[in-house]
Structure formats: C-alpha cells, structure tokens
Amino acid sequence: MDIVNTSSFHPEHFILKGIPGLENSHFLLSILFSSMYILALVGNSILALLITITESLHQPMYIFLVMLAVTDVFLSSTTVPKTLSIFWFRSHEISFNGCLIQVFLIHFLSGIESAILLLMAYDRYVAICFPLTYTTNMTNTFIKRSAVLAVIRDLCLITPLVFLLIRLPYRQSNVIEHTYCEHMGMARLATADILVNVVYGLIAIFFTSVTDVFVIAVSYFVIIRAVLRLPSTEARFKAFNTCVSHICVLLMFYVPAFFSFIVHRVGHKVISLQVHILLANLYFLFPPMMNPIIYGVKTKEIRHHPCSMVYSHRSFNLVVWWVYFVRLQGTTVDQL
Numbered sequence: 635m636d637i638v639n640t641s642s643f644h645p646e647h648f649i650l651k652g653i654p655g656l657e658n659s660h661f662l663l664s665i666l667f668s669s670m671y672i673l674a675l676v677g678n679s680i681l682a683l684l685i686t687i688t689e690s691l692h693q694p695m696y697i698f699l700v701m702l703a704v705t706d707v708f709l710s711s712t713t714v715p716k717t718l719s720i721f722w723f724r725s726h727e728i729s730f731n732g733c734l735i736q737v738f739l740i741h742f743l744s745g746i747e748s749a750i751l752l753l754m755a756y757d758r759y760v761a762i763c764f765p766l767t768y769t770t771n772m773t774n775t776f777i778k779r780s781a782v783l784a785v786i787r788d789l790c791l792i793t794p795l796v797f798l799l800i801r802l803p804y805r806q807s808n809v810i811e812h813t814y815c816e817h818m819g820m821a822r823l824a825t826a827d828i829l830v831n832v833v834y835g836l837i838a839i840f841f842t843s844v845t846d847v848f849v850i851a852v853s854y855f856v857i858i859r860a861v862l863r864l865p866s867t868e869a870r871f872k873a874f875n876t877c878v879s880h881i882c883v884l885l886m887f888y889v890p891a892f893f894s895f896i897v898h899r900v901g902h903k904v905i906s907l908q909v910h911i912l913l914a915n916l917y918f919l920f921p922p923m924m925n926p927i928i929y930g931v932k933t934k935e936i937r938h939h940p941c942s943m944v945y946s947h948r949s950f951n952l953v954v955w956w957v958y959f960v961r962l963q964g965t966t967v968d969q970l
Contacts, residue, residue, distance in 0.1 A: 643803035664721035677926030678703035706922035749784035
C-alpha cells in the first residue's frame with residue numbers, strides 16, 4: 635500500500651523489492667553476500683591497521699591504500715546491510731529521507747574511490763617517469779590537499795542529485811525493483827519529466843568517473859612508453875610489476891560501474907533485471923573483498939610485515955604474558 639504525503643507528493647517510504655524473480659534464492663544469496671561482506675570488512679580493516687601501525691609503510695602509495703580500504707568499507711556498508719535485512723528479515727521498507735541519503739552516499743563514495751584510484755595512478759606516474767623528484771612531489775601536503783579537493787569535487791557534483799530527486803512528485807508507485815536506492819531507479823518512479831535528472835546524471839558521471847578514467851588512461855600510456863624505454867628487461871619487469879595491482883583494481887571498479895551506468899539508461903531492455911541487480915550488488919562486494927587480497931599478494935612490503943608486526947608489537951607480548959599468568963594460576967589451583 636502506497637503511503638503518500640499529499641502536501642509534498644513524497645511517499646513516506648519506498649519499498650525495496652530485492653531481486654524480483656529470485657525471491658526463493660534470497661537466503662542462499664544472503665550467505666554469499668554476507669560472506670563477501672565479512673571478508674571485505676576484515677581484509678580492509680587489517681590492511682588499514684597494518685599500514686597505520688607500521689612506520690616503514692608510511693609512504694604515499696600505502697597512504698592511498700589506507701584511503702582506498704576505508705572508502706571500500708564505507709561504500710559496501712552503504713548498501714549491503716540493507717540488502718541482507720531484505721533477504722533475512724523481509725525488511726523492504728526504507729524511508730524517503732533514508733533513500734535520499736543512500737543515493738547520496740553511493741554516488742559520493744564512488745566518486746571518492748575513483749579520485750583515490752586517480753591519485754594512485756599519478757603516484758605510479760611520478761615514481762616511474764620522474765623518480766628523482768618523487769619525494770618532493772608526493773608529499774603529505776600534496777596528499778592532504780588532493781583528498782580535500784576530491785571531497786569538494788564530489789560534494790559539489792553529487793549534492794544537486796539529491797535536490798533534483800526532492801523536487802520530483804511521486805504520486806503513484808513507491809516500489810523500487812532493487813535492493814538499494816539508486817538515482818535513476820528512484821527518478822523513474824516520479825510522475826513528472828525527469829530529463830533534468832538524466833542530463834545532470836550524465837554531467838556528474840562525466841566530471842567524476844569518465845574524467846578520472848581518461849586521465850588514468852593517459853598516465854598509463856606515458857608510463858608504458860617510459861617503461862619500454864628502460865634498458866634492461868629486469869627493470870622493465872620490475873616497473874610493470876608495480877602497476878599490476880593497481881590495474882587489476884581499476885578493472886574491478888570501473889568495468890561493473892560503467893556497466894551498471896549504461897544498463898540503467900539504455901540497456902535495461904536488453905539485460906534482464908535479475909542479472910543487472912546481481913551485478914550491481916557484486917559491484918559493492920567483489921572489489922572491496924579483492925582489493926586487500928590483490929595488494930597483500932602483489933606487494934612484498936605488505937606481505938612480509940604481518941608476522942613481524944604481530945611478534946614485535948607490544949600488545950602481542952602482553953597477550954603472551956596474560957596467557958602465561960592464567961595458566962600459572964590454573965596450575966597453582968590444581969596443586970592445591
């Protein structure tokens with residue numbers, strides 16, 4: 635039943651259908667989604683903690699990894715808990731304001747992650763093409779200013795999306811055939827012309843992800859050209875190897891993002907709704923789950939630090955002494 639506020643023509647809540655046609659598989663999907671979500675939370679938390687407490691890893695590349703890990707945790711947490719509540723508890727309702735907040739966070743955090751990936755590409759560009767000036771270019775001040783500019787950029791571009799949705803009347807259906815609120819999915823429920831939403835959505839995506847991808851592509855073109863000019867095969871291999879992890883993360887982030895963007899606008903009649911929603915959900919799960927694994931496996935400094943960190947850290951020594959004390963007390967009691 636649709637509950638509508640007649641003074642503003644906004645529904646009090648929307649109904650998230652989940653994945654229409656796969657209702658019988660919701661529980662099985664919830665096992666997959668919750669497992670991936672837990673792995674993403676644990677993996678990114680460990681990666682961020684490891685880099686934070688290890689002084690030798692306080693370098694630009696690893697600072698960007700911490701920023702990426704934190705953004706991944708927030709981005710996946712924006713959609714997955716609500717999706718799981720739909721699957722487990724049939725909690726399909728979401729308030730109108732809650733839907734707007736979800737739309738804002740999804741697009742804002744996606745833009746922030748895109749900006750971080752751009753900064754990581756710039757880091758590789760400077761490290762390979764201008765190694766002698768790396769320390770003077772990639773300073774903490776530069777990183778802080780870049781992060782602030784990324785936040786300002788996305789705030790300015792994404793905030794209008796929310797107000798464009800607020801201005802629309804929703805006099806008929808309040809049912810969203812998805813597991814979370816998305817700008818175009820919400821706009822299509824309006825009983826008014828949404829051309830402005832469509833155009834501005836294109837503008838926002840152009841000045842965030844599309845622009846970032848173009849700059850990243852140009853930087854990698856210059857990187858590849860510089861690497862191919864290196865005299866030795868070993869040097870070329872080492873230079874390429876430093877970029878492999880970043881390229882994998884780029885593909886995992888941008889391919890499903892652009893796929894979902896295209897399907898929402900022109901491909902919804904070609905791609906089935908179930909496939910679209912499944913892939914849209916995996917977009918918030920698979921990259922956050924895989925990013926720590928990729929960087930953990932491919933980055934020697936990260937791979938070699940966990941064991942030494944555990945054994946050298948004071949908290950580990952305290953735990954050892956505490957276990958020893960408990961065991962000693964148990965032995966004493968048994969002897970009595």
